[in-house]
Each structure stands twice: as C-alpha cells, then as structure tokens.
Amino acid sequence: MPESSPTAPTAITPEAEQLTASVKALQDAFEEHRYICSDQIATAVYLAYHLHKPILIEGPPGVGKTELAKTTADMFNLDLIRLQCYEGLDESKAIYEWKYGKQLLYTQVLKETLEDVLQGATGFAESVGRLHEFGDIFFSEDFLEPRPLLKALKAEDGCVLLIDEVDKSDHEFESLLLEMLSDFQVSIPEIGTVKAVREPPLVFLTSNNTREISDALKRRCLHLYIPFPEPDLEQRIIEARVPEIPPELRKHLVGFIQELRSMDLKKIPAISETIDWARTLVLLHADSLDPDLVRSTLNVILKFQEDIDSIDNEIPALTSRAASRR
Amino acid sequence: MDRTLGNFIRALRNNDVRISTAETLDAFSAVELVGYRDRAMLKRSLSLVLPKTEDEKAAFDVCFEQFFAAEDLKPEAGDSGGENGEADPNAADGGESGEGGGNPDESQAEGGERSGKAKKSKKPSFGEPEEEEDLGPGPMSEVQSELGKLLMGGSQVELSAAMAEAGNAAGVEEIQIFTQKGLYTRNIMEAMGLTDLNGEILSGARSPEVPTRRLSQELKKRREWLRENVRDYVERQFLLHADVSGKRLREELLRKVKLSNIEHRSHRLIRDIIYRMAKKLITMHSRRKKIYKRGQLNISRTLRHNMAYDGAIFNLHWKSIKVDRPKVFAICDVSGSVANYSRFMLMFLYSLEEVMPKVRSFAFSSDLAEVTDLFDRNNLEDAISKTLRDYAGGSTDYGQAFVDFKKLCLDDVDNRSTIIILGDARNNYGEARAEILKELYDRSKRVIWLNPEPRSTWTVGDAEMGKYRAYCHQVEECNSLMHLERVVGNLLKTVA
CATH class of the missing domain: 3.40.50.300 (P-loop containing nucleotide triphosphate hydrolases)
Structure with missing residues (x-):
C-alpha cells in the first residue's frame, strides 16, 4: 500500500x-x-x-x-x-471571521482616495475595471481574523x-x-x-x-x-499529583474511591475528585481515614446532596472495607 | 500478513463492529508502524483505529483474542513434536518445511523427503493407545495419495492453505449453527482427499511389507492430527462467521414478530434494535430540522446590530423559523394483555429524546397516573419496569383512565399536542366515556390510537374500538417493531 x-x-x-x-x-x-x-x-x-x-x-x-x-x-x-x-x-467562531470593523474603517479612509483612482476614467465600464484592479483586498488575509482552527493550521x-x-x-x-x-x-x-x-x-x-x-x-x-483507572494506576496518579500524601493514606483513599465507584450514585467520583480529595486531606494534616473525617470532607468527592445522603449510613462500612482492600 | 489483517477486519465486521474502508487503510498503516511482533501493542493500536464505541471495543477485545489466538495455533501445532520427541531441533525445522533435509542422523540415501517424514514421525502428541504392532523406526514406502503426501511431506503452511481451500470449497463461511460443525469437518476432510487416504491406510495395514505397514500407521496418526486441526479450523470459522449471521437472522425475525411473544431473554437484543432504529430516525429528522431553520434576511435585527458600523450592513442576521416544541402525550395501557407493547413503545419514544419534543407519559390499567417523572429520574429500563410494577395491577378501565387524564392535564393539551394512546380498547364492558376522547380530539392536533390487535378483532367482544376510533385522527394496528418504527417515523414527520 x-x-x-x-x-x-x-x-x-x-x-x-x-x-x-x-x-x-x-x-x-x-x-x-x-x-x-x-x-x-x-x-x-x-x-x-x-x-x-x-x-x-x-x-x-x-x-x-x-x-x-x-x-x-x-x-x-x-x-x-x-x-x-x-x-x-x-x-465564524471556530475557523475564521472577517474583521468587519477594520474593513469598514478602511473603506471610509479610501473613500477619499476613490476619486484619484477613478480620475480620467471614462465610462462606467472603465471605472469598474479600475476598481477591479484593487482586487479583493478587503477579503485578503490582512482582514482575516483567524479563530482556533485556522490558527492551529497556521502555527x-x-x-x-x-x-x-x-x-x-x-x-x-x-x-x-x-x-x-x-x-x-x-x-x-x-x-x-x-x-x-x-x-x-x-x-x-x-x-x-x-x-x-x-x-x-x-x-x-x-x-x-479512557475508563476509570485501576487501583494501582490511580495510586500512581495520586502519587504523582499529590506527592506529599502519606502512602498509607493514599492506599486507603484510593480504596475508598474504588468502593464508591461500585455504588449506585448519580455522579461517580472521577480522578479529578480523587486528587482534590487527596489535596484536601493533606491540607487537613490527616494521616488516616476515619468515618468522621470522611463525612466532613465528603462534599469534595460527591457533588450531589442525594449521593451524600445515600452513602451517609455506609461510611463506616466503606471506610473499613477500603482499609482492608489491598 | 496483510491478508491476516483483512481477515481480522472481516471477522470484526461479522461481530457487528462497523469498519469503513478508510478505517481499514488506517489499520494497515498502524500495523505497518507497530508490526505484528508485540501482540499487546498490536491489540492496543488496532483498538484505537477500528472500534469506535464502547460496545464495539468490547466486541473487538473478544474478537481479537479469538482471532489472534487462532492464528498463533498453527505454528504451535507444527512444532508440537518438539515437546515430546527427542528430535527437538529437527521437529521445528520440519514444522516449517518438510523438505528441509540435512539431518545428520539420517542416511544420505533417504533424501530430503524422507528426512522430513522421519522427523515428523515423532510428532503426533495424541498417539492413540490402540494395540499396534511395534514396527520400530525404519524406512517407509512411498506415499501414494495426495493428502498423504501433503501430510507426510508438506509444510504446515501448505497444509493450512489446503485446509483453507477445502474450507472454501465446502462453504464453511456459511456455517450457521453449532451442530453443523461435525458435518463441515467431514466435508473439508473429504475435499482434501480423505477417501484416498483412508484407502491407502487400509490397504497399507494389510500389506505384508513392513515399510508399507509402517507408513500406514504413520498416516493414521497424522490423519487424526489433521482431523483435530480441521475441527479447530471449523470451530474458528464458526466463531467468526456463524454466530453473527445467526444473530442477524434473529434480529430480522424480531423486527417482525409480535411484541407480546418476545421472550424475556431477547429484551436486550430488542433494546439494541430499538436503539438503532431510533438512531436512524434521529439522523433522518435532525437533518430535516436544519432546512426548517433556514430563513430570510431579518432586516430589523440586521440594522439594529450594525448600528455600530455606522449603519453599513456587515453583519447579517437571518430570520429563522422558530421550531415549535409541541408536546406528545403518551397514554399507555399497561394491563397484562398489552404491557409488553407499552414497554417497547415507551422505550422507543424515550430513545428518540434528541429529536422528539418533550414526551409526557401516562400509564393506566384501572387508574391513570403520570410516569414522566420516573423516566426523568431513572434510566429507561428501570423506569419501564417500575411503571409496569406500579400500575399494571388492576383490570382495564378506559373510561376511568380518560376521566383521570382529563382531570390531570386536559388544560395542558392544546392545538400543538399529539396524543398517542396505546391499548387494545378492551374495556371489560365498562363505560367507554368516548365523550372525553372527543374533547381531547377537539383540543389537540392529533390523536393517534395504536392497537396491538389485528383490525378484524377491534370490535369483537368487549373491545370498544368502534366507539373510540371515531375520535381519533389516526388508528393503526401496531404489534411489531416494524409497525412501531413506521408509526414513530410518521409521528416525527408531523411533529418535529
């Protein structure tokens, strides 16, 4: 081929x-x-x-x-x-747009020189012919406002x-x-x-x-x-993103999130939430997960009150399961 | 190697992964880049290029494992002698090319072909424990039959080629059902020349000469080995080809079969079909919408927005036709007799979310209630089963249902509303209350009645269709997916 x-x-x-x-x-x-x-x-x-x-x-x-x-x-x-x-x-937002303002401004400026251009032209046909010599200046690259796609091509x-x-x-x-x-x-x-x-x-x-x-x-x-990551991968991600978190807590936390993902929630926490949570816990100087800590920081990982309510009772169980997870 | 990829793509297509020619070309470039050596890498690469949805990726995974495992089998089978024969290095050699002589143990006189045989003689790993006279190693006589020659001398590659050829001749791609495997195995063996081989084995066994008998034994072993291989080959072909044509057949059937007869285990398949039908309708109708949106120059808006440019008109604004968002009310009888139809209609309506204006749905058997909420909060399947669980109990009462509907939302019905009623109009001899339907008929844009029963029975027994049909803009018999598709398609034409 x-x-x-x-x-x-x-x-x-x-x-x-x-x-x-x-x-x-x-x-x-x-x-x-x-x-x-x-x-x-x-x-x-x-x-x-x-x-x-x-x-x-x-x-x-x-x-x-x-x-x-x-x-x-x-x-x-x-x-x-x-x-x-x-x-x-x-x-006009994604590829290009004409700079209408600039075009307008230039026409205004050029209005005055129009006579010079047309001077000596006899008849309509010739005038138009001369104007044509200007070509499509107004629709040239100078008047083109590149939007992201065009910009990317021109980089x-x-x-x-x-x-x-x-x-x-x-x-x-x-x-x-x-x-x-x-x-x-x-x-x-x-x-x-x-x-x-x-x-x-x-x-x-x-x-x-x-x-x-x-x-x-x-x-x-x-x-x-890209699916939700496997526990090992998620641990490594957390390690890379939040290096200051103690390894034991990291394991525990990833385990907890993994447990959560298997539950029936409206919005399942993703990696970004795990990272946020890890940062929160570091900020709080926590070194292990306990149900109270989880409960007070739950709004970092769960974004719906409904979800928070639904797992509220299960937090102790989840925490211990997450801890025993290896 | 390119043929391998081509075959793989064919197998994928058979497993419902849609692959265009462009994607095939991409796959070839990808393979050119990464090569076949690293299997995991190959799989990852191809899974980026070929399957384009999650479902397809799952199908791809299965297919890849099957296909490339199958491909790997061949050289292994050829080398199997290496594991139990002491002629290790030679066996591998023999696997690749039977003619490859130059074996130091072998006397020169025996020549290339013989050496190949001798190496292979230790190969079959499944030597049957039949009581056979031990003839010991030694010279064998020449093979006569075609297949025998192939078995004794031919390389693994040649053998596979012959197998594939015979497979084509036997039409193995058309294998449909599991039980045909034996038949096809036999047919392929026959096409490869089994009869001649059998003859030779038989006559060889009776022969007084030791080398001929030895040959016969050897051939017998190899025949078994070949049979095993052919069976594997057929198995593979079955997995790659048959499974799907069977499925396609089933889908074709399911489209036509009465919805009430569909067994529970087919529901998943039905859902897929409905989803696909819905998708087709969506693409058809979203394209149509675009034309609707195109209008003429909106002068006032244009002038207003160009004031900044000193009244010179640079930025044009176009009139667009406002797409009306009419309402659809779906009233579904969920009593035992029609529950299944309701299930599929709701499924269909809600699969069309993207192009279908807001659907409000109501379910009743004796009393009517709105179930729109259920559908908003749950996923489709849960919502449907919950609806059926909660409302399917009582005995059908259309009169009561209409009364309830009137109370509930007659005010919301206006001249842009379409009301779809799904039910068999079997009212258990209760009051019909057709006057309410008339009221709905007068207020709404359209009333469509879908009846799962055949037309001939519409007025038989306790069916009130005769009274109701007078106040419907359209009555349709609707009891299969095909009907459903047609009805919904028409609906979209008039609604969207």
Whole structure:
C-alpha cells in the first residue's frame, strides 16, 4: 500500500523525535510531566503522532481527557490552541471571521482616495475595471481574523489543537470539522484552501458522550476510551499529583474511591475528585481515614446532596472495607 | 500478513463492529508502524483505529483474542513434536518445511523427503493407545495419495492453505449453527482427499511389507492430527462467521414478530434494535430540522446590530423559523394483555429524546397516573419496569383512565399536542366515556390510537374500538417493531 503508508514523520523538534521513538519513551515522558497514563493512552498518542491522525477521546468526566492534551502540548513544547465547543458554535467562531470593523474603517479612509483612482476614467465600464484592479483586498488575509482552527493550521512550529467537548456542539459543526480532521485544511470561499503550514497539528477531541458523535467524524479519528483507572494506576496518579500524601493514606483513599465507584450514585467520583480529595486531606494534616473525617470532607468527592445522603449510613462500612482492600 | 489483517477486519465486521474502508487503510498503516511482533501493542493500536464505541471495543477485545489466538495455533501445532520427541531441533525445522533435509542422523540415501517424514514421525502428541504392532523406526514406502503426501511431506503452511481451500470449497463461511460443525469437518476432510487416504491406510495395514505397514500407521496418526486441526479450523470459522449471521437472522425475525411473544431473554437484543432504529430516525429528522431553520434576511435585527458600523450592513442576521416544541402525550395501557407493547413503545419514544419534543407519559390499567417523572429520574429500563410494577395491577378501565387524564392535564393539551394512546380498547364492558376522547380530539392536533390487535378483532367482544376510533385522527394496528418504527417515523414527520 504505497499511497496510504504513513509518511516518515518529520519530527517537530529533535526532542519530539526522541519522545516518540517508542510507546515506552512516551509513557516515561508523560510521567515526567506528572501525567500517569496507561499503555493504551500512550499508544494512542504514539499512533496519532506517527499517523497524523486526530484522537477522539471519550470517557466519563474527570478522567483526564483534557489534561492529556494539555500535557502533550507541554511535553512537546508546543502551543496549545483550545476550542471549547458549545451549542451554537459556528465557523465564524471556530475557523475564521472577517474583521468587519477594520474593513469598514478602511473603506471610509479610501473613500477619499476613490476619486484619484477613478480620475480620467471614462465610462462606467472603465471605472469598474479600475476598481477591479484593487482586487479583493478587503477579503485578503490582512482582514482575516483567524479563530482556533485556522490558527492551529497556521502555527509555524506545529501545535496541539484541543477541541474540547465536541459532543456539546451541533451536528452542523461536526460536519464543519471533517475537512479539518481528514486533510488538515480549511476552505475559505474568498481566499481558497488553507493548508497546514508545515506540520499538521496534533488534534485532540474530547467528548463526554452526552450524544453520539457521528460516524463520519469517528471514522477520521483514532478512538480512545479512557475508563476509570485501576487501583494501582490511580495510586500512581495520586502519587504523582499529590506527592506529599502519606502512602498509607493514599492506599486507603484510593480504596475508598474504588468502593464508591461500585455504588449506585448519580455522579461517580472521577480522578479529578480523587486528587482534590487527596489535596484536601493533606491540607487537613490527616494521616488516616476515619468515618468522621470522611463525612466532613465528603462534599469534595460527591457533588450531589442525594449521593451524600445515600452513602451517609455506609461510611463506616466503606471506610473499613477500603482499609482492608489491598 | 496483510491478508491476516483483512481477515481480522472481516471477522470484526461479522461481530457487528462497523469498519469503513478508510478505517481499514488506517489499520494497515498502524500495523505497518507497530508490526505484528508485540501482540499487546498490536491489540492496543488496532483498538484505537477500528472500534469506535464502547460496545464495539468490547466486541473487538473478544474478537481479537479469538482471532489472534487462532492464528498463533498453527505454528504451535507444527512444532508440537518438539515437546515430546527427542528430535527437538529437527521437529521445528520440519514444522516449517518438510523438505528441509540435512539431518545428520539420517542416511544420505533417504533424501530430503524422507528426512522430513522421519522427523515428523515423532510428532503426533495424541498417539492413540490402540494395540499396534511395534514396527520400530525404519524406512517407509512411498506415499501414494495426495493428502498423504501433503501430510507426510508438506509444510504446515501448505497444509493450512489446503485446509483453507477445502474450507472454501465446502462453504464453511456459511456455517450457521453449532451442530453443523461435525458435518463441515467431514466435508473439508473429504475435499482434501480423505477417501484416498483412508484407502491407502487400509490397504497399507494389510500389506505384508513392513515399510508399507509402517507408513500406514504413520498416516493414521497424522490423519487424526489433521482431523483435530480441521475441527479447530471449523470451530474458528464458526466463531467468526456463524454466530453473527445467526444473530442477524434473529434480529430480522424480531423486527417482525409480535411484541407480546418476545421472550424475556431477547429484551436486550430488542433494546439494541430499538436503539438503532431510533438512531436512524434521529439522523433522518435532525437533518430535516436544519432546512426548517433556514430563513430570510431579518432586516430589523440586521440594522439594529450594525448600528455600530455606522449603519453599513456587515453583519447579517437571518430570520429563522422558530421550531415549535409541541408536546406528545403518551397514554399507555399497561394491563397484562398489552404491557409488553407499552414497554417497547415507551422505550422507543424515550430513545428518540434528541429529536422528539418533550414526551409526557401516562400509564393506566384501572387508574391513570403520570410516569414522566420516573423516566426523568431513572434510566429507561428501570423506569419501564417500575411503571409496569406500579400500575399494571388492576383490570382495564378506559373510561376511568380518560376521566383521570382529563382531570390531570386536559388544560395542558392544546392545538400543538399529539396524543398517542396505546391499548387494545378492551374495556371489560365498562363505560367507554368516548365523550372525553372527543374533547381531547377537539383540543389537540392529533390523536393517534395504536392497537396491538389485528383490525378484524377491534370490535369483537368487549373491545370498544368502534366507539373510540371515531375520535381519533389516526388508528393503526401496531404489534411489531416494524409497525412501531413506521408509526414513530410518521409521528416525527408531523411533529418535529
């Protein structure tokens, strides 16, 4: 398959080349940036980098989807361009917009010189002809306000583009993304097609699955699902993020969260909540979990009063179970 | 190797993972990058490229394990001699190419082919404990039959190729049910030339010459070994091909079968089907919505917003047609006879959340109550079972139900409302209260009555359909998923 074979990756920077030499190297680099990732995640970034494919990341909220993009940008030393999606997002917010104000200002200024331009022109046809010589100056790049997608394409040294919560946008916007994702280019009617300058951006899309993403979009992306982490992985994450927490407490806390996840709650605590909780406990100088402490800090991990009420009775049991968990 | 990946993708497709050509190409590039060597890495990579939903990922995992385990089997089977024969290094060699001579133990005169045999003779690990005369090692006579030659001399690769060929000839891809495995195994063996081999073994065993008898024994062992392999092969094919076509068949059937006849164990499958149908309707109708939204220039708004630009019109605003949010009231009879239909209709209505305007649902058997809340708070399945649990008790009373409905929310019914009633109109000879239905009929945009019974029985016995149908805009027979899909599709056309 000569055509579709991946082109030899031209590294963004020499370090990047080193980083992406293998999945292991990537994983270590992530770890250095305090992002502990599973093999699956590292493989995804590895493939995305080498195959020039966007990654669509799905998973419950708070498992580090956005963080992955941020850390990747950090790691490769690239700019992060972020496009937050919401209902009603359209191309004028996502791709480009004309600088109407500037255009208007310039027309006003040029009004006065208009006569000079038209001087000596006889007849309507000639006048129009001369005006045409101005060409489409007003619709040139000088008057173009690039929005995140266009910015990402124009970034000289490549960049990481994060399209956050793509499921919040409309169906129409998804279709708008297709050209960008498959060919790394956008078409602007007045100017033409803008292609990625040198290196196509590394694109991350995240979705919380509030609605099904269209097949067309999925087809163009690698699909990474980040689940809640296994206990070991979560421990390592906490260790990396909150290093000052005592190991015993860390084990206990992760155990507790893992227990909670198996319960029927409205909102299951994610990694971000675990981290917050760990920070809270460190702040409170706690060195072990006891039911009272849990009860008083429960609002850090559970965000609904309903959930808090429902587990209130079970806190002692949960705490002891979490402690016996290894 | 590329064929392997192609086959794998085919197997995935068979297991309901949708894979487009573009994704296939991606998979090839990914494999080119990571190679086949690291199995875990391969799995991770492919799982990023091929499956695109959680369900698909689960299917992918199963399929990958099955498929690549199966692929690994082949060389192992070839090497199995290495474990119990002392001719270790040779066995491995023999597994790869039977012709590979150069064995120091072997006399030169025996030649390449013989050496291959000798190595292999220790291979079959399942030597049956049949009382056989011990002929000891020694020269064997030439093999005559095609299959025999393949078994004795051919490499593992050739053998698999022959097996695959025979498999194709026997149409193993069409295997449908579990019990066909034996049949296909036999057919494949036959296609490979089993008859000739059997003949040779039989005649060989009777032969007075030791080398021929020895050959016969050897062939017999290898025939067993081959049978085992073919059975594995068929098994694999069955897992990859049959399981699904069976499922597809079942789905096709389930769409048409009467909803009340669906067994409990099929509910999951039904839910999947409903979900897929709903998804189809959603894509169809959300596209339509877009056209509705497109309007003309909204002059006043445009002028107002361009004041900042000195009245020069730069920023255009368009009129858009406000999408009306009409209401749907679903009134479901949940008494024993129609409970199942109600279940699936509710499932369908709520699967359409994305395009369907707000649905308010009511359940009744004798008394009617609103269950919208249940659906807001619980997931679909729980809500449905709770509804059925709480309201399915009494004997059907349509009159009472209408009275209750009138009391509950007649005021909310306006000329944008669609009322869907699902029930068999069997009123146990109670009062019909059709005048209330008339009131609803007058106030609402549409009243649709879905009756699970066939039309011919609508007025038989205690059925009041005759009275009620006069006050419905539309009455439909509705007792299978296909009907349901049609009705809901029509509903969306008029509602959205």
